[in-house]
Amino acid sequence: MTAFVVRRLLFACVTLFAVLTLVFVLVRIVPGDPAQLILGDQASREAIEALRQRLGLDLPIWEQYTRFLAGALRGDWGVSMVTSQPVIGEVLRVLPWTIELTVVSLILGIVLGVPAGVYAAIHRNRLTDYAVRISSLLGLSFPPFVAAIILLLVFAIALPWFPVISARSGSFTAWYQSITLPAVSLGLISAAYVTRVTRSAMLEVLSEDYVRTARAKGVPWNAVVWRHALRNALIPIITVVGLYLGILIGNSVLTEIVFSRPGLGKLLIGALNQRDYPMLQGMMVIYTLIVVLVNLLTDLAYGFADPRVKLK
Amino acid sequence: MKKLVIAAIGAALLSAPLAFAQKKNLVVGMGSADAGKLDPHIASTTPDKGLLSWMFNGLVRLKPGSINPEFIEPDLAESWTSNPAGTEWTFKIRRGVQCHHGYGEYTADDAVYSIKRASNKATSSYSNDFNAVDKVEAPDKYTLKITLKNPVAGFLGYVANVNGGNQICKKAAEEMGENFAKKPIGTGPFMFAEYQPQQFVKLTANKQYFRGAPVLEDITYRYVPADSARDLAFQSGELDMIYGKQDQTWMDRTLKLPGVKVKAMEPGELSVLSLNITVKPLDDIRVRQAIAYAIDRKAIVVFKGADSSRVAVSVVPSGYLGTDEKAPLYPYDPVKAKALLTEAGYPNGLTIKTIHTTLTGMQTLIEAVQAQLKKVGINLDIELVEHATFHAQIRKDLSPIVHYQAARFPVADVYLTQFFDSASIVGTPTAVTNFSHCNVADADIRAARSATDPAKQKELWKAAQEKIIKAVCAIPVYEQLQLWAWKATLDLGYDLQGSLNLSPPITEKTRFTK
Numbered sequence: 001m002t003a004f005v006v007r008r009l010l011f012a013c014v015t016l017f018a019v020l021t022l023v024f025v026l027v028r029i030v031p032g033d034p035a036q037l038i039l040g041d042q043a044s045r046e047a048i049e050a051l052r053q054r055l056g057l058d059l060p061i062w063e064q065y066t067r068f069l070a071g072a073l074r075g076d077w078g079v080s081m082v083t084s085q086p087v088i089g090e091v092l093r094v095l096p097w098t099i100e101l102t103v104v105s106l107i108l109g110i111v112l113g114v115p116a117g118v119y120a121a122i123h124r125n126r127l128t129d130y131a132v133r134i135s136s137l138l139g140l141s142f143p144p145f146v147a148a149i150i151l152l153l154v155f156a157i158a159l160p161w162f163p164v165i166s167a168r169s170g171s172f173t174a175w176y177q178s179i180t181l182p183a184v185s186l187g188l189i190s191a192a193y194v195t196r197v198t199r200s201a202m203l204e205v206l207s208e209d210y211v212r213t214a215r216a217k218g219v220p221w222n223a224v225v226w227r228h229a230l231r232n233a234l235i236p237i238i239t240v241v242g243l244y245l246g247i248l249i250g251n252s253v254l255t256e257i258v259f260s261r262p263g264l265g266k267l268l269i270g271a272l273n274q275r276d277y278p279m280l281q282g283m284m285v286i287y288t289l290i291v292v293l294v295n296l297l298t299d300l301a302y303g304f305a306d307p308r309v310k311l312k
Numbered sequence: 313m314k315k316l317v318i319a320a321i322g323a324a325l326l327s328a329p330l331a332f333a334q335k336k337n338l339v340v341g342m343g344s345a346d347a348g349k350l351d352p353h354i355a356s357t358t359p360d361k362g363l364l365s366w367m368f369n370g371l372v373r374l375k376p377g378s379i380n381p382e383f384i385e386p387d388l389a390e391s392w393t394s395n396p397a398g399t400e401w402t403f404k405i406r407r408g409v410q411c412h413h414g415y416g417e418y419t420a421d422d423a424v425y426s427i428k429r430a431s432n433k434a435t436s437s438y439s440n441d442f443n444a445v446d447k448v449e450a451p452d453k454y455t456l457k458i459t460l461k462n463p464v465a466g467f468l469g470y471v472a473n474v475n476g477g478n479q480i481c482k483k484a485a486e487e488m489g490e491n492f493a494k495k496p497i498g499t500g501p502f503m504f505a506e507y508q509p510q511q512f513v514k515l516t517a518n519k520q521y522f523r524g525a526p527v528l529e530d531i532t533y534r535y536v537p538a539d540s541a542r543d544l545a546f547q548s549g550e551l552d553m554i555y556g557k558q559d560q561t562w563m564d565r566t567l568k569l570p571g572v573k574v575k576a577m578e579p580g581e582l583s584v585l586s587l588n589i590t591v592k593p594l595d596d597i598r599v600r601q602a603i604a605y606a607i608d609r610k611a612i613v614v615f616k617g618a619d620s621s622r623v624a625v626s627v628v629p630s631g632y633l634g635t636d637e638k639a640p641l642y643p644y645d646p647v648k649a650k651a652l653l654t655e656a657g658y659p660n661g662l663t664i665k666t667i668h669t670t671l672t673g674m675q676t677l678i679e680a681v682q683a684q685l686k687k688v689g690i691n692l693d694i695e696l697v698e699h700a701t702f703h704a705q706i707r708k709d710l711s712p713i714v715h716y717q718a719a720r721f722p723v724a725d726v727y728l729t730q731f732f733d734s735a736s737i738v739g740t741p742t743a744v745t746n747f748s749h750c751n752v753a754d755a756d757i758r759a760a761r762s763a764t765d766p767a768k769q770k771e772l773w774k775a776a777q778e779k780i781i782k783a784v785c786a787i788p789v790y791e792q793l794q795l796w797a798w799k800a801t802l803d804l805g806y807d808l809q810g811s812l813n814l815s816p817p818i819t820e821k822t823r824f825t826k
Contacts, residue, residue, distance in 0.1 A: 032700035038349065039437040040356020041703070041718065042475075042730065045743045047433035047440075054434070082348060084490050093509050152544050164545035165536060167511050257345070260536045260545070262510035266345045274348075275700055 001303070005296065012292040016285060020072065023284040024065055027277050033057075034081045034275040055081055068281065077285070078278035080271075087282035091267065095286070097167075098263040101255065102248045104183040109190025110241065114230075116191070117198025121206060122225060132195060139192025144251065148185045148258040155181060166259040182259040186252065190244055197240045201233035208232070234305040242298030246291045335824040336529035338802070340815075341551035345537040346510045351493040352478035353429060353436040358555070358794075361475075362815025363513060363533050367412070368480070368498035370473030371403050371423065371456070376817040379578045379810040381633050381722050384468050388418065388479055388499065389456070398463035398764055403456040403471075410520045411481035412503035413495075420450035422482045427458065429485065430476030438476030440744070463762045465769060466633060466723035474721065474812045501526045501820045510535060527823035546572075552802055552824075553816070556795030558673050560617020563795055571800045576620045578810025579719035580791030582629040583677055586714040586731070586747035589785060593664070594712055598656040600784035604642035605649035606688040607681060612790050615680050620795055624788035627732065627780050634724025634760070634773035639781055641788065649688040661689025667711035668694050669702035673792065678715050681789070706747055707738045714747040717792065721812065724773040728757045732780050750785030753777075801826045 035051040036043070052058050056067070071078055077087040120132040156164045162181050168174035205211065206229055214224045253265025264283065271279035302309045344359040352364045373387035374380070389403035409418040429435050431442035447459040460467070471477045484497035496504050501523070502515035513533045517526040536542040539557040546554045547569060556562050556574070566574050587594045587603065594600055609623045622630070626639035653661065668678050675696070682692040692713070697705065706714045720726040729744075730736055734751035736744035753776035760772035780786065796816055798804075805821030 030701065031697075031704040033704050036703060036707070037700055039354065041745060042356065042440065042720075043437040044433060044440040045741055047437060050433050084349075084493070090509065149540055152541070156548055157544060160548060163550055164541060164548050165534065165550055257538045258541055260534070260538070260541050262508070266510050266537070270345050273698075273700060 001300075005300075008292075008296050008299070012289070012296075015292060016288050019284055019288045020069075020281060021065075023281055024068060024277075027275070027280050028061060030275070032275045034277065037274050038082060068278075072285075077282040080279045081276045082270075082274050082279070087278050090279065091264070091282055091286055094262045094264060094267055097261055098249060098252055098256075098265070100179065101182055101186065101252055101261065101263065102245065104179055105186035106190055106241065106245060106248060108183055108187030109194050109244075112187065112191040113194025114198050114237065117195040118202055118225060118230060120195065120199045121202035124203065132199070136192040136195040139188050140196075142189075144185060144189060145254045145258050147188065148182075148255060151181050151185050152258070164260070167261045178261070182255050182261060185259075186248060186255050189251075190241075190248060193240055193244055194237065197236055198233065201236045202229060205229045205233045231305070235302060238298060238301050238305055242294055242301070245294045249287070249290055334527075334826065335552075335801075336527075337532065338528050338530070338818065338822070338824075339532045339534060339550065339552050341534050341536045341542045341545060341554040343537060343539065343542060343555045343557075344535055346535055347507065347513055349493045350496050350504075350507075350513070352480065352496065352498070353438060353476055354493070356437050358814045359535075361813045362555075363515075364478070364496065365473065365500075365811070365813035365815060366502045366515060366531065366818045367496060367500040367504060368473060368478040369500050370477040370479060371471040372468050373473040374812060375806075376819055377804070377806040377808040377811070379722055379812050380631070381466055381469050381472075384472060387473055388423070389471075392468075394467075396764070398467065399460045401458045401460070401467065403458075405454040405456060406522060407454060409499050409522045410518075411484060411499055412497045412518060413484075415481045415484045415497050418479070418481060418499050419453045420456045421453070423456045423479060424448045424450050425482035425485065426479045427471070427476075429480070430478075436476055441470050441476050463764055465725040465761050465763070466721070469721050469723055472812075502528075502531055502818065505530070521820055523820050526820040528818070531818060546797065553796065553798035555815070556797055558620070558792060558795050559676075560620045563617065563620050566797045572797055573800050573802075574795070574797045575808055575816075576793035576795055577808055577816070578631065578793065579722065579812065579814075580622060580629055580631075580793050581717045581719045582624055582727075582791050583674075583715065583717045583789045584624075584627065584731070585681070585787045585789065586716060586750075587784060587786065588709070588712045588714075588748055589783070590749045591712050593656070593658070593662055596656050597784060598652045599658070599662075601642065602649040602652040602656070602688065603685065603690065604784050604787050605645045605652065606685050606690065607787060607789060608644040608684055609641075609789055610644070611684070612677070612680055616677070616790060616792070620793050622791050622793070624790050626777050627786050627788050628724045628727045628773075628777060629719060629722075629791055632720075632722040632724050632727065634770055636774045636777045639774075639777050641781060642784075646688050653689060658689070661691060663691040663693050664712055665693045665695060666713040666715065667702060667705050668696055668715060669699045670696050671699055674715060674717055677717075677789065681715075707743070709739055709747075711747075716745065716747065718745075719812075724777075725757070725761055728753070728773065728776055728780075729761070732776070732785060733757050748785040750780060750783065752783045752785065753779040799824075 035048045039047055039051060079086050080090055116132050120129045123129045152164055156162050162177055166178040166182050168178040211224060211229055214228050252263055256263040256265045268283050342359045348357055348360045349355060352368050355361050355364055369387045371387060371389040372384050375383045375385055388406055388409060390406045392403045394401045405420050411418050427448045431439050431445055433439040444460045444462055444464045446461045449457045451457055481497045485492050501518055501521045503518045505516045506514040515531040517529050519525045542554050545551045563574055587600050589595060613621050613623050626636045628635045630637060678694055682694060685692050731745055732750045732753055734754050735742045736746035737749050738747055756772045756776035760769050763769040763772060794814055801824050803823055803825050804816055805819050808816050811817055
C-alpha cells in the first residue's frame with residue numbers, strides 16, 4: 001500500500017506541474033493589467049510602469065515563468081500583488097474556514113443522506129419512497145444561493161436564532177451559530193446526492209442471493225439491511241462522497257459570499273478580479289492538491305470498505 | 313415590605329443607566345469581499361478610501377458632510393497664507409497633534425514627508441496631482457512651505473483630507489516600509505487595531521485626537537460582498553450602517569424599514585460616453601451629433617430613479633467649482649438625429665461597437681442607451697467584458713465609444729484635464745483617461761489652470777466645456793449618487809450632504825443616541 005501511495009503522490013507532482021503551467025499561461029492571456037488595477041484610474045502611466053517593473057511584469061514571459069518555477073521548487077509561491085503578503089500565508093489564513101464548512105456539510109450530507117437512501121430503498125415504490133425521492137430531486141435542482149437566502153430569511157430574520165453574518169469564532173456557541181446555516185445549506189445538497197446513490201446501490205444489493213439467504217436463515221431484518229446490504233453498497237457511496245468533496249470545495253464560493261464567511265472561494269474571486277497572478281497560481285496548487293488528496297483517500301477507503309479491493 | 317419595594321425600585325433605577333447605556337461600537341457593512349491596500353496614497357476604491365478617511369487628516373479639510381471646495385477649513389494646519397501669485401504656500405502646523413500608537417508628535421517634518429511620498433510615483437497613485445510642486449520644506453517644526461512651479465487651480469484641494477493629501481506619520485512609514493498598508497498610522501479620530509482577512513478591519517478610538525476623544529469606542533468595518541446579505545444583516549441589527557446597492561429599488565425598499573435613515577449623497581458619479589473622434593464613422597461630426605441628439609437624458613433618469621440619480625448638466629459633474637451648470641448640451645431630438653445620419657451618408661443607419669464592463673449599474677445604462685439609439689437607426693453593438701478586462705481594453709483604444717462613470721476632486725480642472733486635455737489621450741506617455749482623443753479645448757483648460765483671477769478662470773472653464781460639447785467629444789448622460797443607510801439612532805454629528813472619500817465621515821462627535 002505504501003508503494004501505491006508513493007506512486008500516486010509522484011503522479012500528483014506531474015499533475016501539479018501541468019496545472020501550474022496552464023494557469024501561468026492562462027492568467028496572462030486574459031486581458032487586464034494588475035498594476036493598473038492596484039493603482040486605480042487616476043494613476044499616471046509612469047506610476048503604472050514603475051509598479052509593473054517592481055512586480056516583474058515587464059520581464060519576458062519565459063523569464064517570469066522560470067523565476068516562478070524556481071521559486072515554487074524552493075517552496076516560495078511569491079507574494080500577492082495586492083496585499084504584498086506571502087501567498088501561502090494568505091491561503092492558509094482562510095483555508096480552515098473552507099475545510100470546516102466542507103467537512104461539516106459533508107458529514108451532515110452523510111448523516112441525512114445514507115439513512116434516507118436506505119429507508120427509501122427498503123420501502124421501494126411506497127409513499128415514503130416517493131417522498132424521499134422527490135425531496136432529494138428538489139435538493140439537487142434548487143440553486144444553492146436561493147436555498148441560502150431562504151434559510152437566512154427564516155432562521156436569521158423571521159426567527160432570530162442565527163446571525164446573518166456567519167463568521168464568528170472564539171467560543172463553541174459562536175462557532176455553532178455561524179456554521180449551522182451555511183453547513184445546512186450546503187449539506188442539504190450533498191444529502192440529496194448521497195440519498196439517491198444510496199437508494200440505487202441498496203436496491204441492487206437487496207436483490208442479491210446472499211440477502212435472500214440471510215433472510216431465509218432467520219437473520220433479523222435490521223441486521224440484514226444495515227450489516228449485510230449496506231456494507232456491500234458502500235463502494236458507490238464512497239465514490240460519490242469523494243467526488244462530491246471536490247465539488248463542495250469548489251461550490252463553497254456562493255455559500256461563502258451569501259453567508260459572509262471567509263474562505264478559498266472568495267479569495268479566488270478577489271484574485272481573479274484583481275489579476276493577482278501569484279495568488280491565482282498559489283490557489284491552483286492548493287485546489288489541485290486537495291483534489292489529488294481526496295482521490296487518494298477515496299481509493300484507500302475502498303480497501304477498508306471492501307477487503308477484496310487490492311491497491312496496487 | 314413597602315420599604316423593600318422602594319429600595320428595589322431605587323436600585324433598579326440606579327442601575328437603569330447601565331442597562332440603557334449608549335452603544336459605543338459602530339458596525340459598518342461594506343460591499344466588497346476584502347480590504348485592498350490600506351495606504352491612503354494608493355487606495356483608489358470606495359471600500360478602501362471610505363475606511364481610511366476615518367483614520368487620516370489633511371493639512372486642510374472639507375467641512376464634514378460637504379464636498380464643496382469653497383468651504384475648506386483647518387485640519388492639521390491651523391492657518392495658511394499664499395503669495396499673490398499663488399505659487400508659495402505657508403502652513404502653520406497645529407501643535408501637540410499625536411500620531412497613532414505612540415509614533416510621536418506630528419510636525420512639519422511629517423508633512424514634508426507625506427507630500428513627498430504622495431508626489432512619488434513609486435509610492436503613490438496620485439503623483440500626477442503634485443506635478444506642479446517644486447519644493448516642500450520645513451523652515452521650523454511647525455511651519456511648512458510649499459513652492460509651486462506655477463499656480464494650480466484649487467491647490468488647497470490637493471492637501472485636503474482626500475487621496476494624496478492625507479497626512480501620514482514619517483517615523484511609522486519609514487519603519488514599516490511596504491508593511492505600512494498592514495498597519496496604517498495617521499492622526500485621525502480612529503486608529504487601526506485589527507484586520508481579519510475577508511472579515512473585518514477594526515478601528516479603535518484615538519483618545520488623544522486633537523479635536524477631542526471620540527464618543528464611539530470602536531468601529532468594525534465588515535466586508536459583506538453580497539448586497540442581499542448586507543441588507544439582511546442591517547435588518548437583523550448586526551450592522552449599524554451599510555453601503556447600499558447602488559440603485560433606486562434598493563433605496564425604495566430600505567426607506568420602508570423602520571428606524572432607518574437612507575441618503576443619496578454627493579459626489580454624483582458622472583456617466584459619460586466618450587466618442588473617439590479619430591476613428592470611422594465617429595470622425596464625422598454629424599454622426600457624433602446624431603448620437604447626442606438621440607439620447608434622452610430625462611428618460612434615463614426616470615429609468616434610473618429620481619432620488620438616486622440626476623440629469624447631467626455638462627461634461628463636468630454638476631456642483632464642481634467651474635462647472636457650467638447651464639452648458640449648451642444637445643437636446644433630445646430624434647428627427648434631427650436621423651436627418652444628420654442621412655446627411656452623413658447613413659440613411660439606413662449604422663453599427664458602432666462599444667466594449668463595456670459587466671458592472672451591473674453601468675450595464676443597465678448602456679442597454680438603455682442602446683435602446684434609445686436603436687430608435688434613430690444606430691445599432692450599438694455592446695461587447696460585454698469583465699471589469700478588469702474593460703479597463704485594460706479601453707486604454708488600448710479598442711472601444712470607439714467608451715462609457716465611463718467617475719467623480720473627481722470637485723474643481724473643473726481635474727475632470728477637464730484627465731478626460732479632455734490632449735496630453736491625457738490614452739496610449740500616450742502622459743495618458744490618463746482621454747478616450748475621445750479630444751484636443752479642442754487644450755488652450756482654455758491650460759490657461760484656466762494657472763489663471764489667478766477666479767472670474768477669468770471660470771470664464772475659461774466655461775469656454776472649454778462649450779468647445780468640448782460642440783465638438784461632441786463626449787456625451788454626458790446622468791449622475792449616480794452614493795447610497796448609504798444607517799440606523800436612526802446613529803447621530804453622525806453633522807449634516808451629511810456628501811463626502812469625497814465616498815463614505816459618510818465618522819468623526820469624534822458621531823454617536824448613538826441610544
